[in-house]
Amino acid sequence: MKIKPLADRVVIKKLEAEETTKSGILLTGSAKERPQEAEVVAVGPGAIVDGKRIAMEVKVSDKVLYSKYAGTEVKVDGEEYTILKQDDILAIVE
Amino acid sequence: MKIKPLADRVVIKKLEAEETTKSGILLTGSAKERPQEAEVVAVGPGAIVDGKRIAMEVKVSDKVLYSKYAGTEVKVDGEEYTILKQDDILAIVE
Amino acid sequence: MKIKPLADRVVIKKLEAEETTKSGILLTGSAKERPQEAEVVAVGPGAIVDGKRIAMEVKVSDKVLYSKYAGTEVKVDGEEYTILKQDDILAIVE
Amino acid sequence: MKIKPLADRVVIKKLEAEETTKSGILLTGSAKERPQEAEVVAVGPGAIVDGKRIAMEVKVSDKVLYSKYAGTEVKVDGEEYTILKQDDILAIVE
Amino acid sequence: MKIKPLADRVVIKKLEAEETTKSGILLTGSAKERPQEAEVVAVGPGAIVDGKRIAMEVKVSDKVLYSKYAGTEVKVDGEEYTILKQDDILAIVE
Amino acid sequence: MKIKPLADRVVIKKLEAEETTKSGILLTGSAKERPQEAEVVAVGPGAIVDGKRIAMEVKVSDKVLYSKYAGTEVKVDGEEYTILKQDDILAIVE
Amino acid sequence: MKIKPLADRVVIKKLEAEETTKSGILLTGSAKERPQEAEVVAVGPGAIVDGKRIAMEVKVSDKVLYSKYAGTEVKVDGEEYTILKQDDILAIVE
Numbered sequence: 001m002k003i004k005p006l007a008d009r010v011v012i013k014k015l016e017a018e019e020t021t022k023s024g025i026l027l028t029g030s031a032k033e034r035p036q037e038a039e040v041v042a043v044g045p046g047a048i049v050d051g052k053r054i055a056m057e058v059k060v061s062d063k064v065l066y067s068k069y070a071g072t073e074v075k076v077d078g079e080e081y082t083i084l085k086q087d088d089i090l091a092i093v094e
Numbered sequence: 095m096k097i098k099p100l101a102d103r104v105v106i107k108k109l110e111a112e113e114t115t116k117s118g119i120l121l122t123g124s125a126k127e128r129p130q131e132a133e134v135v136a137v138g139p140g141a142i143v144d145g146k147r148i149a150m151e152v153k154v155s156d157k158v159l160y161s162k163y164a165g166t167e168v169k170v171d172g173e174e175y176t177i178l179k180q181d182d183i184l185a186i187v188e
Numbered sequence: 189m190k191i192k193p194l195a196d197r198v199v200i201k202k203l204e205a206e207e208t209t210k211s212g213i214l215l216t217g218s219a220k221e222r223p224q225e226a227e228v229v230a231v232g233p234g235a236i237v238d239g240k241r242i243a244m245e246v247k248v249s250d251k252v253l254y255s256k257y258a259g260t261e262v263k264v265d266g267e268e269y270t271i272l273k274q275d276d277i278l279a280i281v282e
Numbered sequence: 283m284k285i286k287p288l289a290d291r292v293v294i295k296k297l298e299a300e301e302t303t304k305s306g307i308l309l310t311g312s313a314k315e316r317p318q319e320a321e322v323v324a325v326g327p328g329a330i331v332d333g334k335r336i337a338m339e340v341k342v343s344d345k346v347l348y349s350k351y352a353g354t355e356v357k358v359d360g361e362e363y364t365i366l367k368q369d370d371i372l373a374i375v376e
Numbered sequence: 377m378k379i380k381p382l383a384d385r386v387v388i389k390k391l392e393a394e395e396t397t398k399s400g401i402l403l404t405g406s407a408k409e410r411p412q413e414a415e416v417v418a419v420g421p422g423a424i425v426d427g428k429r430i431a432m433e434v435k436v437s438d439k440v441l442y443s444k445y446a447g448t449e450v451k452v453d454g455e456e457y458t459i460l461k462q463d464d465i466l467a468i469v470e
Numbered sequence: 471m472k473i474k475p476l477a478d479r480v481v482i483k484k485l486e487a488e489e490t491t492k493s494g495i496l497l498t499g500s501a502k503e504r505p506q507e508a509e510v511v512a513v514g515p516g517a518i519v520d521g522k523r524i525a526m527e528v529k530v531s532d533k534v535l536y537s538k539y540a541g542t543e544v545k546v547d548g549e550e551y552t553i554l555k556q557d558d559i560l561a562i563v564e
Numbered sequence: 565m566k567i568k569p570l571a572d573r574v575v576i577k578k579l580e581a582e583e584t585t586k587s588g589i590l591l592t593g594s595a596k597e598r599p600q601e602a603e604v605v606a607v608g609p610g611a612i613v614d615g616k617r618i619a620m621e622v623k624v625s626d627k628v629l630y631s632k633y634a635g636t637e638v639k640v641d642g643e644e645y646t647i648l649k650q651d652d653i654l655a656i657v658e
Contacts, residue, residue, distance in 0.1 A: 003159070005185040006151050042185075051146050052615050057570050065567070065638060065647070072184060074159060083159070083184045090636060090647045091569040091606075097253070099279040100245050136279075145240050166278060168253060177253070177278045191347070193373040194339050230373075239334050260372060262347060271347070271372045285441070287467040288433050324467075333428050354466060356441060365441070365466045379535070381561040382527050418561075427522050448560060450535060459535070459560045473629070475655040476621050512655075521616050542654060544629060553629070553654045 001077055003042055008086045010058060011042035012066065013079065036068045037093065041081065056086060063093045095171055097136055102180045104152060105136035106160065107173065130162045131187065135175065150180060157187045189265055191230055196274045198246060199230035200254065201267065224256045225281065229269065244274060251281045283359055285324055290368045292340060293324035294348065295361065318350045319375065323363065338368060345375045377453055379418055384462045386434060387418035388442065389455065412444045413469065417457065432462060439469045471547055473512055478556045480528060481512035482536065483549065506538045507563065511551065526556060533563045565641055567606055572650045574622060575606035576630065577643065600632045601657065605645065620650060627657045 003011050015037045040062045046053045058064060071084025097105050109131045134156045140147045152158060165178025191199050203225045228250045234241045246252060259272025285293050297319045322344045328335045340346060353366025379387050391413045416438045422429045434440060447460025473481050485507045510532045516523045528534060541554025567575050579601045604626045610617045622628060635648025 002188045003185045004188060006183055007181070009184060011185065044185075045151070048148055050144060050614060051148070054612055054615070057609075067636065072159075072161065074184075076187075086570070089570055090573060090638075091567045091575065091608075093640075094566045094568060096282045097279045098282060100277055101275070103278060105279065138279075139245070142242055144238060145242070166253075166255065168278075170281075190376045191373045192376060194371055195369070197372060199373065232373075233339070236336055238332060239336070260349065262372075264375075284470045285467045286470060288462070288465055291466060293467065326467075327433075330430055332426060333430070354443065356466075358469075378564045379561045380564060382556070382559055385560060387561065420561075421527070424524055426520060427524070448537065450560075452563075472658045473655045474658060476650070476653055479654060481655065514655075515621070518618055520614060521618070542631065544654075546657075 003074070003076060003081065003083070005042055005044040005083055007044050008047035008054070008056065009044045009083055010040055010056075010086050010089065011081050011083050012038035012064065012071075012089075013041050013081055014038045015063070036066055037063060038066060038082065039063055044086075058086060058089060058092060065090045065093060097168070097170060097175065097177070099136055099138040099177055101138050102141035102148070102150065103138045103177055104134055104150075104180050104183065105175050105177050106132035106158065106165075106183075107135050107175055108132045109157070130160055131157060132160060132176065133157055138180075152180060152183060152186060159184045159187060191262070191264060191269065191271070193230055193232040193271055195232050196235035196242070196244065197232045197271055198228055198244075198274050198277065199269050199271050200226035200252065200259075200277075201229050201269055202226045203251070224254055225251060226254060226270065227251055232274075246274060246277060246280060253278045253281060285356070285358060285363065285365070287324055287326040287365055289326050290329035290336070290338065291326045291365055292322055292338075292368050292371065293363050293365050294320035294346065294353075294371075295323050295363055296320045297345070318348055319345060320348060320364065321345055326368075340368060340371060340374060347372045347375060379450070379452060379457065379459070381418055381420040381459055383420050384423035384430070384432065385420045385459055386416055386432075386462050386465065387457050387459050388414035388440065388447075388465075389417050389457055390414045391439070412442055414440055414442060414458065416440060420462075434462060434465060434468060441466045441469060473544070473546060473551065473553070475512055475514040475553055477514050478517035478524070478526065479514045479553055480510055480526075480556050480559065481551050481553050482508035482534065482541075482559075483511050483551055484508045485533070506536055508534055508536060508552065510534060514556075528556060528559060528562060535560045535563060567638070567640060567645065567647070569606055569608040569647055571608050572611035572618070572620065573608045573647055574604055574620075574650050574653065575645050575647050576602035576628065576635075576653075577605050577645055578602045579627070600630055602628055602630060602646065604628060608650075622650060622653060622656060629654045629657060 005011050040058050040060050043056050043058060043060060046056050048054070066084060066089045070088035071082045073080060073082050099105050134152050134154050137150050137152060137154060140150050142148070160178060160183045164182035165176040167174060167176050193199050228246050228248050231244050231246060231248060234244050254272060254277045258276035259270045261268060261270050287293050322340050322342050325338050325340060325342060328338050348366060348371045352370035353364045355362060355364050381387050416434050416436050419432050419434060419436060422432050424430070442460060442465045446464035447458045449456060449458050475481050510528050510530050513526050513528060513530060516526050536554060536559045540558035541552045543550060543552050569575050604622050604624050607620050607622060607624060610620050612618070630648060630653045634652035635646045637644060637646050639645070
């Protein structure tokens with residue numbers, strides 16, 4: 001089973017706290033917007049603006065920081081994912 | 095009797111909970127926006143932007159995830175449907 | 189006496205509850221937005237966007253579903269009508 | 283003395299209740315937006331969008347329905363008028 | 377000393393109540409937006425939209441009606457003026 | 471040390487009350503928006519709209535009126551400045 | 565480990581108070597928006613507008629003033645950073 005996000009949406013899977021610690025990143029932030037680290041598992045085809053499709057900037061397997069409260073959580077085949085707009089992704093971590 | 099949605103609207107029919115379980119998808123989410131699985135039963139011709147019609151990305155019989163509180167519910171010939179904008183559809187499930 | 193709506197406005201006449209029942213459509217919905225069935229009696233020339241007039245998608249005598257609280261009600265020659273923007277029409281029913 | 287409205291504004295003069303009755307139109311509506319019948323007495327040159335002036339759709343002496351609370355009332359030479367944007371006019375009555 | 381308004385701003389000087397009476401205009405209106413009669417004393421060069429400057433529609437010495445609460449009052453050399461955007465001017469009075 | 475404002479921002483330095491009096495300008499206004507006289511000390515390169523940079527309309531040493539509550543105050547080398555967008559400047563005083 | 569901000573986002577590192585004092589800048593401001601001095605450590609590729617990527621105006625190692633409450637704080641390898649949009653940067657300090 002696959003989730004194919006529409007337009008400029010992205011499906012991400014949160015990285016476990018352990019994994020977060022291993023990568024050396026600890027995330028803090030205001031209560032209003034706490035960033036999270038996650039891995040991209042599916043990428044939409046891009047939004048269409050003025051009749052042209054805008055290429056996406058993230059790709060599958062990118063590690064990303066995103067606003068914790070952005071997007072919608074879904075559970076597929078027992079795994080939890082988040083579907084959010086690419087614009088809610090703050091940065092790629094390498 | 096047929097419902098033909100206008101512009102970029104889509105008519106969907108919620109999948110029964112049983113069906114949801116069979117497909118292996120369990121949906122969770124914040125109280126604010128709980129996604130739902132549904133099947134597309136009718137698709138509008140697409141919105142017109144700058145004089146050009148934008149092709150729709152979903153098609154009839156697609157299984158989709160959408161925001162639970164999006165759209166308007168109608169009952170036609172005893173069946174319940176939801177009419178919503180394509181932008182309220184999060185992803186196609188295959 | 190005729191009502192000629194401006195731009196992308198449409199004049200509709202609500203179908204009676206009896207008529208609604210005959211056509212086999214029962215409408216339900218959230219308290220926030222209850223759809224209604226109506227017949228289109230007049231159609232504006234279309235909005236002008238970027239100097240081009242956008243053709244309307246509904247035509248006189250179409251049966252339509254619309255958001256109950258959209259538009260403005262007027263009474264002409266003893267008949268009640270609603271004037272609303274085409275974008276408040278959800279779908280055409282055939 | 284003349285009032286020349288700017289851009290897409292229109293000057294209208296409310297039709298008296300008697301006159302409204304003679305024309306056979308009785309207006310009802312929600313408390314939020316009660317339409318009114320009026321006659322157009324002056325029309326602006328049209329708004330400028332993307333460097334092009336958009337032609338107005340109403341003309342002097344048109345009878346129009348408009349949202350009661352739209353616009354600004356002025357009194358000129360003892361007569362009361364309302365200045366409003368053309369987009370607040372719902373329809374022309376013939 | 378001169379005030380040169382920027383972009384699509386206009387400097388106006390309110391006409392005295394006496395003068396208002398002489399011209400035969402009495403202004404009424406809702407508490408929310410009471411129009412005022414004033415004379416234009418300076419006009420900005422016009423806003424720039426899509427790289428093109430939009431010509432202004434009012435000129436110095438025009439008598440105008442404007443929304444009372446629009447703009448900012450300044451006192452220069454003992455005289456009171458109001459600086460407002462042209463779009464807050466409702467009409468030119470001739 | 472220099473402050474180089476970005477895009478369409480401007481750095482201004484308030485004129486002292488004494489100086490304001492000498493120039494013959496006394497500023498009044500609503501509590502909501504009290505204009506201030508200041509001198510421009512740095513000008514950004516201009517905003518980019520549709521890929522084109524829009525030339526700025528104010529230049530260094532212009533005396534300007536601006537909305538008192540606009541912008542952000544900073545202290546550099548013991549001097550206080552305000553950084554604001556050019557659109558918050560009402561007029562140039564000559 | 566590197567943070568690569570998306571679109572028109574910038575990663576900055578706050579300058580210590582000591583450093584702020586050494587550079588001779590003391591920052592004041594309204595409670596609503598207190599500017600901060602920081603150093604740019606990473607710059608996104610720029611936003612895409614109308615299909616064209618807009619070049620960024622700040623570059624790595626620029627000293628900048630920004631609105632204190634803008635952006636999201638993250639901690640990477642024990643260091644705290646802020647990710648914000650370039651438009652929340654007020655000025656470059658030289």
